[in-house]
Amino acid sequence: MKTKTFVLGALAALAMASTAFAQEVTLRIHQMLPAQATIPAQAIEPWAQMVTEASGGRIAFELYPAMQLGGAPADLYDQAKDGVVDIVWTIMGYTPGRFPKSEVFELPFLITNGEKSSAAFYNYVMDNAADEYEGIKVLALHTHGPGLFHSKEPITKLEDLQGMKVRGGSRIISNMLAQLGAEPVGMPVTQTPEALSKGVIDATTVPWEVTPSLRISELVKNHTGFTSDHGLYSQTFGFFMNQDSYNNLPDDLKAVIDAHSGLEVSRQFGRVMDNGDAGGLAIAVKAGNNIVQLDEAETARWIAAAQPTIDQWVADMTAAGVDGQALLDAARAAVAAEGN
Numbered sequence: 001m002k003t004k005t006f007v008l009g010a011l012a013a014l015a016m017a018s019t020a021f022a023q024e025v026t027l028r029i030h031q032m033l034p035a036q037a038t039i040p041a042q043a044i045e046p047w048a049q050m051v052t053e054a055s056g057g058r059i060a061f062e063l064y065p066a067m068q069l070g071g072a073p074a075d076l077y078d079q080a081k082d083g084v085v086d087i088v089w090t091i092m093g094y095t096p097g098r099f100p101k102s103e104v105f106e107l108p109f110l111i112t113n114g115e116k117s118s119a120a121f122y123n124y125v126m127d128n129a130a131d132e133y134e135g136i137k138v139l140a141l142h143t144h145g146p147g148l149f150h151s152k153e154p155i156t157k158l159e160d161l162q163g164m165k166v167r168g169g170s171r172i173i174s175n176m177l178a179q180l181g182a183e184p185v186g187m188p189v190t191q192t193p194e195a196l197s198k199g200v201i202d203a204t205t206v207p208w209e210v211t212p213s214l215r216i217s218e219l220v221k222n223h224t225g226f227t228s229d230h231g232l233y234s235q236t237f238g239f240f241m242n243q244d245s246y247n248n249l250p251d252d253l254k255a256v257i258d259a260h261s262g263l264e265v266s267r268q269f270g271r272v273m274d275n276g277d278a279g280g281l282a283i284a285v286k287a288g289n290n291i292v293q294l295d296e297a298e299t300a301r302w303i304a305a306a307q308p309t310i311d312q313w314v315a316d317m318t319a320a321g322v323d324g325q326a327l328l329d330a331a332r333a334a335v336a337a338e339g340n
Contacts, residue, residue, distance in 0.1 A: 025058065025248075026059075026062060027060070027062070027086040027241075028085045029048065029061055029062070029063050029086070029089070030064045030067070030079060030087070031064075031065060032066065032067050032076065032090070033189075033213065034065055035063070037065075037213040038209045038210070038213070038275075038279075039237075039272060040063070040065050040089075042276070043268065047239075047260060054256045058253060059253060061087075066190075069085060072188075076089075076094075077098075077136075080240045081135055083242045083244055083245070085242070086241060086242050086245040087139070087239070087242070088240055089238070089239045089240075091170075091235055091236070091237055092238055093171065093172070096171040099236070100132075100317065100320065101125075101128060101129035101132055101322065102121075102129050103170075105124070106172040107233070107310050108232060108309055109226075109302075111145075112229055112230055113145050114145040114209075115270040115274055116335070117234060118141070118143050118270025118273070119266060120331075121143050121266070122141045122142070122266035122267075123263065123334050124330060124334040125141055128330050129327075133240075135243055136240050137240065137242070138261070139240060139257075139260075139262075139265065140239040140262070140265040140268075141238050142237050142239075142266045142273070143270060144237070145234075146232060146234070146277075147205050147231055147232045147234055147235070148205070148206075148223060149161075149224040150204050150205075150222070151164070151203035152222070153222065154222045154224070154290060155203070156292055158305055161182045162181040164182045164202045165182070165183045165201045165202045165203070166183065166184060166201060166202065166203045166204065166205060167185050167186075167189075167195060167206075168185065168186055169186075169188075169235050170186075172233070172309070173233050176233065176309040179305070179308050180302070185200065189206060189214070192206065192214055196219045196220060204220075205233065207231075207273065207276075207280075208223075208276065208278070208281045208284075209274075210280070211283065212276075217280070217284040217289055218287070221287075221290055222290045224293075225291075225294070226294050227296050227299045232302070237269070239265070241257070313328075314328060
């Protein structure tokens, strides 16, 4: 009987040890969007699953969408840097002026699609702006696909934007909207549905991928894009890990994180954005909404009208002691290197 008890006890201890080994570390991921939105559902969750599998179950994750751990979207970067959470996904434009060199990828008519522009953005940052992310582990950097207008009233020419209250997602985008003649209203993307329904804004600038989770195609019936290889604008995103959370891992688990970080993960996040764009457009088409694509002549007018936004950014960077034109040239070269 004692032998049997000893064996059972040993088996139980072994099982407990195996369980402890299988979940050596649990990392918390915090971000601002609903769990069903494109990046949380199709990029972050699959990434977490791949890391868990690659670690043999030794790295586990807890996913906290929609700011469930508290704070505002603008707090996310600091939550990761300060160790409040282990990993965040956030929008750099939510903290204006903090990542000035990275802002270049928000300039009008620069980016192409999500996948290529994300690879270009990652390479650009690593070569030109890595100092903006000191003290944090960069897992991925990416953009979304081409931004466009979603409006209550049709936008078919530049003049239609005059006086229109339009949500802008970052300092650069709001500056561009003002110079194009609109009245920019800054707010996190999660506040857009309520702002549209209450008449706080007349239109919003978001890519197609975000429209399903925010019901944009139900709230407005007009969508305006451009005849151009380069979208009206983009925003920049980061997937970041607390440096101590990374440093405290054993070397073999650091290697797992490293293998699931960097250029290819950035490219994959951008590819997910492109897939989301296709899905969002399909929903609007099915709903019978008015899809406007401005022709080449009208698009050229918008490109010319947006040039002062680019000139102002270069001037601001130069005034701050940074060669803004060199950074713009580097960004354009990174985009061109991806085939556009």
